[in-house]
Amino acid sequence: MRVSVRASSLRPSPTLWLYRLVGVLKSRGLDYYSLHVGQPGFTPPRDLMVRFLEVVSSRVSDLSLYSYTSPWGLLELREAIALDLAQHGRVRADPLGEVVVTSGGIEGLLSTLASILDPGDPVGFIVPAYFHFYSIARLLGLRVVELPVYPELELKADPLVDLFSRVKAVVIANPDNPTGRVLDEGVARLIADLACDRGVYVVHDIAYYTLRYEAGMAWPENYCRDYIVTVGTYSKDPGVPGWRVGFIVAPADVAEAVAHVREATSYNTPVPSQILILEYLRGGYRAGFLPRVLEEYSRRRSALIEALEEELPKAYYYKPKAGIFVYVNLEGYTRMASDKLVERLALEDRVLAVPGTLFGPGGESWLRLSFAVEGPERLREAVRIIARRVRGVV
Numbered sequence: 236m237r238v239s240v241r242a243s244s245l246r247p248s249p250t251l252w253l254y255r256l257v258g259v260l261k262s263r264g265l266d267y268y269s270l271h272v273g274q275p276g277f278t279p280p281r282d283l284m285v286r287f288l289e290v291v292s293s294r295v296s297d298l299s300l301y302s303y304t305s306p307w308g309l310l311e312l313r314e315a316i317a318l319d320l321a322q323h324g325r326v327r328a329d330p331l332g333e334v335v336v337t338s339g340g341i342e343g344l345l346s347t348l349a350s351i352l353d354p355g356d357p358v359g360f361i362v363p364a365y366f367h368f369y370s371i372a373r374l375l376g377l378r379v380v381e382l383p384v385y386p387e388l389e390l391k392a393d394p395l396v397d398l399f400s401r402v403k404a405v406v407i408a409n410p411d412n413p414t415g416r417v418l419d420e421g422v423a424r425l426i427a428d429l430a431c432d433r434g435v436y437v438v439h440d441i442a443y444y445t446l447r448y449e450a451g452m453a454w455p456e457n458y459c460r461d462y463i464v465t466v467g468t469y470s471k472d473p474g475v476p477g478w479r480v481g482f483i484v485a486p487a488d489v490a491e492a493v494a495h496v497r498e499a500t501s502y503n504t505p506v507p508s509q510i511l512i513l514e515y516l517r518g519g520y521r522a523g524f525l526p527r528v529l530e531e532y533s534r535r536r537s538a539l540i541e542a543l544e545e546e547l548p549k550a551y552y553y554k555p556k557a558g559i560f561v562y563v564n565l566e567g568y569t570r571m572a573s574d575k576l577v578e579r580l581a582l583e584d585r586v587l588a589v590p591g592t593l594f595g596p597g598g599e600s601w602l603r604l605s606f607a608v609e610g611p612e613r614l615r616e617a618v619r620i621i622a623r624r625v626r627g628v629v
């Protein structure tokens with residue numbers, strides 16, 4: 236074998252073939268419905284980009300624009316991140332020793348898990364779980380312990396207590412992908428107590444922390460600091476996934492380990508990307524941008540949900556409180572496996588969706604539908620097409 240067992244254990248994400256298909260459809264000028272997309276459907280605020288270009292052009296002869304930064308990231312950016320988390324989650328962090336800028340959320344998760352776990356260590360996932368959790372676990376040789384929450388998709392106390400007794404770390408997306416679930420205060424408190432009492436790390440992935448429609452979300456960090464690592468990204472808000480900026484906030488020893496891992500891998504996040512996010516956070520751009528985006532996402536979420544109610548009344552779905560997805564079970568209509576259904580929808584109906592099987596065992600009759608990109612009317616049309624398809628298959 237020419238590549239390592241580790242590398243060959245990484246299966247290419249099934250979304251890759253969807254993206255290839257998109258390329259083909261585009262090149263043929265064919266229309267398709269993008270309900271597979273995991274990235275925002277809006278460009279970042281225009282005035283932010285204008286400001287960013289001004290800053291960069293004022294520094295073209297400044298060597299620091301082209302230099303390495305510390306693997307921890309620019310200190311000013313770390314200060315802005317710490318302030319943002321204090322405002323959003325009442326999470327207090329020392330920008331000097333507890334905040335590290337990362338190249339997006341995935342890299343933050345990888346560097347964190349590489350810093351707190353060794354090969355063979357057990358790591359807990361709540362299933363369905365964001366698919367990159369699995370790839371990172373494979374890459375690091377971790378042993379995944381799964382806590383399935385199908386079919387209701389709610390977190391319950393006893394299974395959580397059991398999970399924490401079996402692992403060294405638990406990774407929790409809050410808000411969650413694919414479900415859009417957020418932690419309530421009681422569950423966050425329980426998770427925090429389990430972490431601190433048992434010395435089990437919680438990797439708290441807050442990728443969608445500002446994209447919330449209903450309730451606020453609870454932060455386990457408010458009850459336990461020593462064993463919680465917060466992992467965030469700017470891929471969703473302001474929506475620059477290709478610019479690769481995220482962060483981790485962790486107790487000092489873990490943050491230092493993360494910085495060392497980064498030094499050995501990507502070293503630092505590209506300077507222009509760090510500058511953009513620094514301007515976003517400290518320039519107050521979010522205040523004018525996010526409410527507009529949330530209003531539009533909220534309209535899309537309602538349209539998608541109403542269409543599911545009308546067209547597929549026997550479908551079970553989790554009403555997302557946050558994020559950009561609706562996770563839906565079509566067992567009441569078809570026994571076709573979600574991979575197969577996704578393939579048929581894509582190739583025959585040009586409706587693109589993500590199969591539940593991507594999020595771990597148990598997702599066979601589930602689809603993840605994104606409302607990030609298509610407007611309300613197109614979302615309704617897409618659901619009508621899905622309904623026609625699942626009613627017509629056995």
Ligand SMILES: Cc1ncc(COP(=O)(O)O)c(C=O)c1O
Nearest residue numbers: 339340341365408412442468470
């Ligand atoms: C739950 C969750 N965590 C992390 C990420 C990764 O974000 P990034 O693009 O910044 O690596 C995503 C992106 O989809 C996500 O949904």
